[in-house]
Amino acid sequence: MPLARTPVNLEALRLTGRRAVAETLGRYAFFSAAFFSIIVSGMIVWSLAAETWTFVSQVDYSTLWTDGWFPRRGMYDIKTLVVGSLLTTIVAMLVAVPLGLGAAIYMSEYAKPSVRKVLKPTLEVLAGIPSVVLGFFALTFISPEVVQRLFSGATQFNMLAAGIGVGILTIPLVASVSEDAMRSVPDTLREASYGMGARRVSTVLRVVVPAAVSGLVAALIIAISRAIGETMVVFIAAGATGGSLFSVDVLGPGQTMTAAIASQAAGTDQVVGEGLTFQSLFFVGSLLFLLTLLLNLVADRFVRRVRQKY
Amino acid sequence: MAVTTGTVSADDKAGSDPVFELSSLEVFYGEFRAVREVSMEIAEREITAFIGPSGCGKTTVLRCLNRMNDLIETARVQGSVKYHGVDLYDAAVSATEVRRRIGMVFQKPNPFPKSIYDNLAFGPRLNGVKKKSDLDDIVESSLKSAALWDEVKDRLKSSALGLSGGQQQRLCIARCVAVKPDVILMDEPCSALDPIATARIEDLMRELTSEYTIVIVTHNMQQAARVSDRTAFFTTEVNPESDRRTGVLVEYNPTSKIFSTPDDERTEQYVTGRFG
Ligand SMILES: Nc1ncnc2c1ncn2[C@@H]1O[C@H](COP(=O)(O)OP(=O)(O)O)[C@@H](O)[C@H]1O
Ligand SMILES: [Mg+2]
Numbered sequence: 112m113p114l115a116r117t118p119v120n121l122e123a124l125r126l127t128g129r130r131a132v133a134e135t136l137g138r139y140a141f142f143s144a145a146f147f148s149i150i151v152s153g154m155i156v157w158s159l160a161a162e163t164w165t166f167v168s169q170v171d172y173s174t175l176w177t178d179g180w181f182p183r184r185g186m187y188d189i190k191t192l193v194v195g196s197l198l199t200t201i202v203a204m205l206v207a208v209p210l211g212l213g214a215a216i217y218m219s220e221y222a223k224p225s226v227r228k229v230l231k232p233t234l235e236v237l238a239g240i241p242s243v244v245l246g247f248f249a250l251t252f253i254s255p256e257v258v259q260r261l262f263s264g265a266t267q268f269n270m271l272a273a274g275i276g277v278g279i280l281t282i283p284l285v286a287s288v289s290e291d292a293m294r295s296v297p298d299t300l301r302e303a304s305y306g307m308g309a310r311r312v313s314t315v316l317r318v319v320v321p322a323a324v325s326g327l328v329a330a331l332i333i334a335i336s337r338a339i340g341e342t343m344v345v346f347i348a349a350g351a352t353g354g355s356l357f358s359v360d361v362l363g364p365g366q367t368m369t370a371a372i373a374s375q376a377a378g379t380d381q382v383v384g385e386g387l388t389f390q391s392l393f394f395v396g397s398l399l400f401l402l403t404l405l406l407n408l409v410a411d412r413f414v415r416r417v418r419q420k421y
Numbered sequence: 422m423a424v425t426t427g428t429v430s431a432d433d434k435a436g437s438d439p440v441f442e443l444s445s446l447e448v449f450y451g452e453f454r455a456v457r458e459v460s461m462e463i464a465e466r467e468i469t470a471f472i473g474p475s476g477c478g479k480t481t482v483l484r485c486l487n488r489m490n491d492l493i494e495t496a497r498v499q500g501s502v503k504y505h506g507v508d509l510y511d512a513a514v515s516a517t518e519v520r521r522r523i524g525m526v527f528q529k530p531n532p533f534p535k536s537i538y539d540n541l542a543f544g545p546r547l548n549g550v551k552k553k554s555d556l557d558d559i560v561e562s563s564l565k566s567a568a569l570w571d572e573v574k575d576r577l578k579s580s581a582l583g584l585s586g587g588q589q590q591r592l593c594i595a596r597c598v599a600v601k602p603d604v605i606l607m608d609e610p611c612s613a614l615d616p617i618a619t620a621r622i623e624d625l626m627r628e629l630t631s632e633y634t635i636v637i638v639t640h641n642m643q644q645a646a647r648v649s650d651r652t653a654f655f656t657t658e659v660n661p662e663s664d665r666r667t668g669v670l671v672e673y674n675p676t677s678k679i680f681s682t683p684d685d686e687r688t689e690q691y692v693t694g695r696f697g
């Protein structure tokens with residue numbers, strides 16, 4: 112007799128035995144996984160916040176605005192790091208936005224399906240290059256062969272090469288998020304444009320890009336956030352020294368927020384020094400965390416706008 | 422059964438050359454022949470309607486008239502489509518130039534996600550109109566000719582997506598009119614609209630014939646009967662060699678004749694509702 116035809120009573124409809132156990136176990140297993148991730152994130156934020164608080168409450172504020180970032184000597188010039196991050200990020204975006212957006216436009220609007228089939232995976236391979244490899248490439252190729260050839264004054268370690276490296280690293284991200292944004296623009300809009308006699312360039316520039324603008328802004332913000340958070344490339348190529356003088360010269364060495372933490376926390380010397388050296392890294396870390404969190408939240412809003420529109 | 426594929430209109434309007442001459446037009450999607458041997462002439466400043474069951478190739482033929490089929494990778498056209506005597510598929514002819522003269526209104530209203538004003542100014546701007554006062558004039562006159570001016574004149578700067586479906590479709594017609602095309606192609610422009618909005622668009626089409634040649638696809642026979650001067654009835658025939666169905670033109674005649682004394686039995690069955 113098929114199950115559906117057995118007599119119906121409360122017992123028959125109750126979830127019992129192994130089926131009930133499996134259901135309960137499943138629920139607890141997945142709950143634990145979710146709970147564990149949240150706890151870990153919470154602990155990270157807590158340790159960051161605690162050490163940051165120690166730093167903020169004990170530091171002599173005059174040391175936050177000095178000639179450079181030399182934490183072991185008690186000079187915590189935060190603007191050195193912020194400006195360093197800013198400069199490398201700007202350079203990175205000058206590289207990644209035109210190339211990434213251009214590649215995205217090509218893939219979404221020009222490429223035949225057969226070409227796209229090759230291009231997309233290729234870009235994804237680029238996304239898979241470990242940043243340490245790119246850092247090395249920036250130091251041993253971009254710096255001597257590109258930057259120093261173009262600008263005679265450039266030093267071996269320089270923020271320009273590092274920024275270009277970070278830019279190359281973020282091209283696939285920009286391309287992929289922008290392509291998604293443009294592909295979500297419905298074909299009916301392209302037809303409307305072509306139907307009016309628009310050429311392909313006009314259709315791309317006047318219809319597709321404006322319609323996808325919130326997604327494109329999101330791509331930019333995500334890429335900025337990625338570039339600010341990038342450590343290895345700048346650590347290797349911009350001057351992995353323990354400290355740095357304040358500088359706005361991209362042809363010379365510099366220190367970013369990320370590289371500052373890495374170069375102190377890693378390496379042979381322990382993070383020792385004047386009382387607050389250790390805590391200063393957490394302070395920078397918090398700053399970085401808040402900045403990227405903020406950028407990601409803003410990007411998320413833009414992405415949502417794209418989804419709602421169509 | 423008499424097969425009258427490729428009927429050519431008998432009584433041309435005296436004195437005016439046809440806008441389009443289709444001869445033995447065939448369209449393939451890849452290997453699939455979607456329509457075969459369509460021959461007809463489309464007269465100036467008239468409304469020509471394409472009717473027939475769905476899948477018979479009305480849209481396909483319509484999109485040949487302004488080379489919108491170029492956008493479909495697999496589509497291939499055989500035979501010829503002459504526009505004022507020029508072969509549209511000649512290698513020297515640019516599809517974008519064609520579409521500047523032959524505009525199109527689609528089945529689903531597709532305003533750009535821009536302001537009402539920018540939707541209407543889109544075409545003129547493509548054509549190099551830059552002066553604000555010129556654009557203002559074009560926007561106003563094309564909205565008026567689409568009977569939309571009074572409804573939107575106070576919110577030209579607000580998004581076109583905020584309009585109702587019927588208003589959006591009239592906006593699309595206005596956007597098409599704004600570049601002063603020669604011909605307007607409409608692919609089931611009312612299929613997404615309610616009866617009141619449909620009636621407004623039909624009135625609009627009648628008004629537009631004073632200046633424009635209109636070709637409209639509809640599968641609403643009453644609509645064809647109400648608005649068009651001539652009607653082409655398409656249907657599908659099963660290919661002997663494969664079991665795919667190919668669209669054919671069964672009959673092309675003045676609308677009054679199609680709906681009263683059609684030449685072909687299949688037309689009669691269709692218009693009296695005993696078919697498709
Ligand atoms: N882009 C396309 N690719 C492949 N086949 C298509 C495409 N567009 C239409 N067809 C086919 O061509 C035939 C005619 O379609 P269509 O012109 O849209 O008919 P109608 O507008 O009369 O409903 C149908 O069999 C349809 O499946
Ligand atoms: Mg159709």
